Amino acid sequence: MPVTEGFIDVHCHILPGLDDGAPSMEDSLRMVAIARDDGVAGIVATPHILQGLYENSCEAIGLATSELQLSQDACPIYQGAEMRVTRALVDSVDRNSLQLINGKTHLLLELPSRSVPPLDVMEKIVRNLRAAGVIPLIAHPERNLVLRDTPCYMHRLAIHGALFQVTAMSITSDLGNDVRRSVFRMIRYGLVHVVASDAHDPLKRPPVLSRAFHVICGEFGQGKAEELFMENPLKIINGEGIKKWGAATAAPHRKDIRTAETAGDSGHRYEPDRVGAGTDGTACCSGQGY
Ligand SMILES: [Fe+2]
Numbered sequence: 001m002p003v004t005e006g007f008i009d010v011h012c013h014i015l016p017g018l019d020d021g022a023p024s025m026e027d028s029l030r031m032v033a034i035a036r037d038d039g040v041a042g043i044v045a046t047p048h049i050l051q052g053l054y055e056n057s058c059e060a061i062g063l064a065t066s067e068l069q070l071s072q073d074a075c076p077i078y079q080g081a082e083m084r085v086t087r088a089l090v091d092s093v094d095r096n097s098l099q100l101i102n103g104k105t106h107l108l109l110e111l112p113s114r115s116v117p118p119l120d121v122m123e124k125i126v127r128n129l130r131a132a133g134v135i136p137l138i139a140h141p142e143r144n145l146v147l148r149d150t151p152c153y154m155h156r157l158a159i160h161g162a163l164f165q166v167t168a169m170s171i172t173s174d175l176g177n178d179v180r181r182s183v184f185r186m187i188r189y190g191l192v193h194v195v196a197s198d199a200h201d202p203l204k205r206p207p208v209l210s211r212a213f214h215v216i217c218g219e220f221g222q223g224k225a226e227e228l229f230m231e232n233p234l235k236i237i238n239g240e241g242i243k244k245w246g247a248a249t250a251a252p253h254r255k256d257i258r259t260a261e262t263a264g265d266s267g268h269r270y271e272p273d274r275v276g277a278g279t280d281g282t283a284c285c286s287g288q289g290y
Contacts, residue, residue, distance in 0.1 A: 005041055006039045006040055006041030006042075006230070007038070007039055007040045007041060007209045007210075007213065007229045007230060007233070008040070008041060008042045008043075008044075008229075008230060008233030008234050008236075008237060009035060009040050009042070009043045009044065009196050009197050009199070009207055009209060009233070010044045010046070010080070010101060010106075010108070010137070010165065010194055010196045010233045010236050010237065011044065011046050011082065011108060011139060011165055011167075011196035011197065011198045012031070012035075012043050012044060012045060012046060012196065012197055012198070012199045012207050013045075013046065013047060013048070013082075013198070013199060013200045014028050014031050014032070014043060014045050014068065014077070014199065014207065015028065015045045015047050015061065015064040015065065015068060016028045016064070016068070017064075018047035018048075018054065018056050018060065018061065018064055019047040019048040019054045019056070020048070020200060021047065021199075021200045021201065022200070022201060022202075023201075025067075025068070025071060027201060027202055028068055028071075029068075029071060029072055030202040031199060031201070031202050031206065031207050032068075032072055032074055032075050032077075033074065034202055034206050034207055034208065035075060035197075035199075035207040035208075036074045036075050038207070038208045038209060038210045039209070039210055040075065040207060040209060041075070041076075042075065042076045042077075042078065042233075042234075042237060043075055043076070043077050043078065043207065044077075044078045044079075044080040044101050044102065044108075044196075044236075044237060045061070045064070045065050045068065045077055045078065045079060045080055046080040046081055046082040046101075046108050047061060047064075047081055047082070048081070048082050048083075048084070048110070049081045049082065049083040049084065049099065050083075050084040050110075051084070051086065056081065056099075058079075058081075058097075058099045061079055061080075061081055061099055062079055065077055065078070065079040078101065078102040078237050079099070079101075079102060079103060080099060080100070080101040080102065080108060081099035081108065082108045082109075082110050082139055083098070083099065083107060083108065083109055083110065084109075084110045084111075084112075085109055085110065085111055085112075085117065085122075085125065089125045089128060089129065090121055090124055090125055090128070092128065093128045093129055093131070093132040093134065094132075095132045095133060095134055098134060100134065101137070101236055101237060101239075102236075102237045102238075102239065104236075104237070104238065104239025105133065105134065105135050105236075105239040105240075105241075106134075106135045106136075106137045106163070106236045106239070107129065107134050107135070107136050107137065108137050108139055108165070109136045109137065109138050109139065110138075110139045110140075111138065111139075111141075111144050111147070112144070113143060113144055113145065114144075114145050114146075115145075115146060116144060116146045116147060116150075116153065119153060119156060122153075122157060123156060123157065123160050126157050126160040126161060126162045127160050127161075129161075130160065130161040135161065135162075135163060135241070136161070136162045136163070137162075137163045137164070137165055137193070137194070137236065138154075138157065138162055138163070138164050138165065139165050139167075139198070140165065140166060140167045140170065140198060141154055141164050141166065141186065141191075142166050142167070142170045142179050142182045142183045142186065143167065143170065143175070143179065148178075148179070148182045149182075151185060151186060151189050151191060154186065154189075154191045155189065155191060158191060163193040163194070163242065164186070164191055164192055164193055164194075165192075165193065165194045165195070165196050166183050166186065166192050166194075166195055166196075167195070167196065167197070167198045168195055168196065168197050168198075168208065168209050168211070168212035169197075169198075169205065169212070170182075170183050171183055171195065171212035171215050171216060172211045172212050172215060184219065187216075187220060187224070192228060193228070193232050193242060193243075194228055194229075194232045194233050194236065195209065195212055195213075195216070195228045195229050196209075196233070197209055209229055212229075213225050213229050216228060216229070
């Protein structure tokens with residue numbers, strides 16, 4: 001079914017039983033209905049891929065996507081994944097092994113919630129992916145405790161070709177005013193390319209985009225909102241390139257440039273192989289549902 005109009009949600013844990021998203025097909029179908037009622041015209045199913053916790057293969061994701069699509073015809077479902085950044089990406093990238101969005105060009109990539117790789121390591125990962133013809137789309141930077149306060153780290157990754165997705169509930173203050181302020185600052189710096197739901201269930205984290213869309217319309221204008229909720233997501237599912245920089249309205253502060261260099265140091269230890277735990281020992285994946 002082709003997408004004709006409406007929002008495109010490129011980050012949604014809608015497949016039943018593959019991760020900490022929808023637990024059953026019944027819940028998945030309820031999420032589809034909620035999304036359609038909200039004006040969503042296409043959903044990318046993005047179950048976690050996280051070594052040791054969610055070992056979802058491309059084949060398993062493909063089967064579950066087809067099953068959900070065959071169970072309803074209200075909304076097209078596209079195959080994708082939210083892949084936790086791994087040390088292996090520093091050394092080499094096997095494009096064929098990656099679950100790209102709709103099998104095209106973009107890879108939804110998740111960082112740990114409480115740390116980031118050292119900047120030079122992350123720059124190398126982005127360069128490796130781009131050299132392999134893959135465009136990294138980094139999920140919810142505003143929910144990462146380091147990136148939230150270090151927009152220049154994002155800026156450096158954007159220079160190498162990374163894109164950024166923020167979460168609708170971050171815009172509507174459901175995750176706190178500090179998170180919302182961070183998102184607005186990222187948008188002013190031109191560092192946000194797409195907004196998605198990152199929905200996990202029908203109730204607490206539903207696949208709703210309209211509320212955030214209206215907030216962005218009010219704050220940045222309808223053209224910006226359509227770019228982030230419709231135009232860029234449509235390009236992503238079609239595997240098309242999108243404008244590297246949003247329309248920045250402010251330059252990063254000098255202190256942000258300084259902190260980018262040290263964002264991945266021992267103050268925020270990077271532990272990509274440590275599954276399910278943040279640097280303070282608390283759960284950072286399934287526990288918080290990222
Ligand atoms: Fe997610």
